[in-house]
Amino acid sequence: MIYLQLYYEFLQVGLFAVGGGLATLPFLYDISDRTGWFTYEQLADMIAISESTPGAIGINMSTYAGYMAAGIPGGIVASLGLITPAVIIIVVVAQFLNKFKDNQYIQATFHGLRPASTALIASAGFAVVMIDLVHVDLFRITGSFIDLINWRALLLAIVLFYLSNHVRLIKNLHPVVFIAFAAAIGMIFNFAEVAL
Amino acid sequence: MLKDLFELFITFARIGGLTFGGGYAMLPILQREVVEIKKWATTEELMDYYAIGQTTPGIIAVNTATFIGQRHRGTLGGIAATFGVIFPSLIIISIIAMFMNNIEDSIVLQNAFAGIRVSVYVLILNAVIKLWKKSVVDKTGLLIFLLIFTLSIFTSLSPVLFVIGAGVIGLLTKTQRGERLK
Numbered sequence: 001m002i003y004l005q006l007y008y009e010f011l012q013v014g015l016f017a018v019g020g021g022l023a024t025l026p027f028l029y030d031i032s033d034r035t036g037w038f039t040y041e042q043l044a045d046m047i048a049i050s051e052s053t054p055g056a057i058g059i060n061m062s063t064y065a066g067y068m069a070a071g072i073p074g075g076i077v078a079s080l081g082l083i084t085p086a087v088i089i090i091v092v093v094a095q096f097l098n099k100f101k102d103n104q105y106i107q108a109t110f111h112g113l114r115p116a117s118t119a120l121i122a123s124a125g126f127a128v129v130m131i132d133l134v135h136v137d138l139f140r141i142t143g144s145f146i147d148l149i150n151w152r153a154l155l156l157a158i159v160l161f162y163l164s165n166h167v168r169l170i171k172n173l174h175p176v177v178f179i180a181f182a183a184a185i186g187m188i189f190n191f192a193e194v195a196l
Numbered sequence: 197m198l199k200d201l202f203e204l205f206i207t208f209a210r211i212g213g214l215t216f217g218g219g220y221a222m223l224p225i226l227q228r229e230v231v232e233i234k235k236w237a238t239t240e241e242l243m244d245y246y247a248i249g250q251t252t253p254g255i256i257a258v259n260t261a262t263f264i265g266q267r268h269r270g271t272l273g274g275i276a277a278t279f280g281v282i283f284p285s286l287i288i289i290s291i292i293a294m295f296m297n298n299i300e301d302s303i304v305l306q307n308a309f310a311g312i313r314v315s316v317y318v319l320i321l322n323a324v325i326k327l328w329k330k331s332v333v334d335k336t337g338l339l340i341f342l343l344i345f346t347l348s349i350f351t352s353l354s355p356v357l358f359v360i361g362a363g364v365i366g367l368l369t370k371t372q373r374g375e376r377l378k
Contacts, residue, residue: 015253024255049292052309054213055285056222058255063289072290079282086254087262091274093248094266105367110244112340112366114331116359117247118324119344124220125320126349132313153314160318175224176214178315186311187304 002070003077009035010062010081017058024058024082028065037069058082133157156185197269201276204265207234208280212257213288217316219249219256224319226260227326236268239330251359257281336369 009031017023025047032038038046043065050060059079066078100106132153139148160178163170186192211229215222223246230236237245242260249259258278265277332341344358 014255017253017255045296049289049296051217052312053285053288053292054215055288056212056215056219056255056257056281057217058219059258059282059285060289063286064293067290067293075290075293076286079286083254083258083278083282086252086258087275087278089252089254090248090259090262091266091271093252094263094274097244098267104370108367108370109363110240110247110366111370112336112362112364113247113359114240114243114327115337115340116344116362117243117250118327118331119341120250120348120355120358121220121223121246121320121327122324122341123345123348125317125324126345128217128313129317132310132317153310156311156314157318160315161321164318164322174214175228175319178319179214179216179312182311182315183308184311186307186309186314189311190303190307191310191314192303192306 003073005035006066006069006074006078007081010066010078011084013062014082015085024061028061031065035069038065042068152189152191156182156191200269201272204269204273204276205280205283208261208265208277209283211261212281213284215257216312219260220320221316222257222260223323223327226264227323230264237264239326241267243327243331247359247362250355336365340365 013024013027013031017027025043028043028046029040032040032043046061046064047057049064050057053060059082062078062082063075066075068074069078097106133150135147135150139145141147160182164178165171207229211222211225214225223242226242227239231239231242245260245263246256248263249256252259258281261277261281262274266274269276328341332338340362344362347353348355348358
């Protein structure tokens with residue numbers, strides 16, 4: 001029965017992929033090889049869509065992969081499989097922490113963990129920014145420093161950063177307002193067009 | 197009780213629906229909804245959940261939702277928050293999967309997404325600045341930040357190693373100095 005098989009496959013992904021949505025990718029390639037539910041090309045589309053639609057990337061990918069294998073119920077079953085190990089493990093860890101949160105050793109450990117958490121988020125952000133704002137490939141072809149930076153995107157980033165930090169009436173708006181504004185700017189100024 | 201669970205579900209469904217770009221991009225929305233509006237967690241706690249989410253199996257967005265729900269309303273709360281955070285994905289991706297070909301060809305949508313990505317970077321930057329103020333509070337913290345930031349950009353070591361290493365450093369430096377711990 002395909003639903004049971006989907007659940008079991010994605011349960012394994014959820015158990016062994018540590019660190020976030022894109023960490024599920026090697027496992028999805030493996031499922032593709034073994035089951036033929038979806039192709040590598042479909043996986044590439046899946047990543048692009050998952051990254052540009054709302055929601056967690058891992059869940060978006062499991063929904064899409066499950067849909068490819070067995071329609072809408074397949075997408076639901078695959079996602080439920082993916083989250084099952086995480087929910088069980090986190091509930092156990094959270095209960096443990098509730099009991100020991102005032103313990104001085106736990107406190108000291110978190111004192112080290114917090115800057116680590118900040119650094120991991122900063123470096124993940126840095127990695128994706130480099131892909132979109134810096135066009136190394138285009139620079140190699142043209143050799144012109146003007147082509148190295150995606151100026152339109154950089155300008156929008158600077159404007160948004162200024163608006164969201166220094167303009168009193170605007171900076172407390174919900175993040176979704178900035179997202180909608182950027183979507184409109186992207187459409188008006190053809191942001192997807194690459195100068196190649 | 198049921199009302200609380202429903203509130204968790206709805207809040208996390210909204211968070212899931214407003215997050216573009218995965219677990220890290222969820223942070224500014226979580227700060228807004230969970231820390232500032234609902235006050236279910238502090239910024240420090242949010243950082244702890246992210247650190248734990250990095251080391252435990254599963255995707256970070258789900259780990260964080262389960263964590264906040266569990267701390268707020270027990271195991272059922274954790275499940276309600278998790279179902280909430282995955283709900284928009286299930287709906288939106290199912291619809292997209294049905295109309296896949298039309299979307300790939302739409303230049304208007306591609307332009308919109310290219311713009312959206314830029315705003316997501318700025319939102320993550322803002323979130324990181326807030327986190328920095330709360331987490332890098334002494335020299336040890338600065339050292340841990342610089343070390344892990346550099347290593348994770350230039351090497352492909354697992355984040356699990358970084359998190360465990362940072363925890364050990366935190367434990368050692370605090371206990372060695374014999375500081376009075378809170």
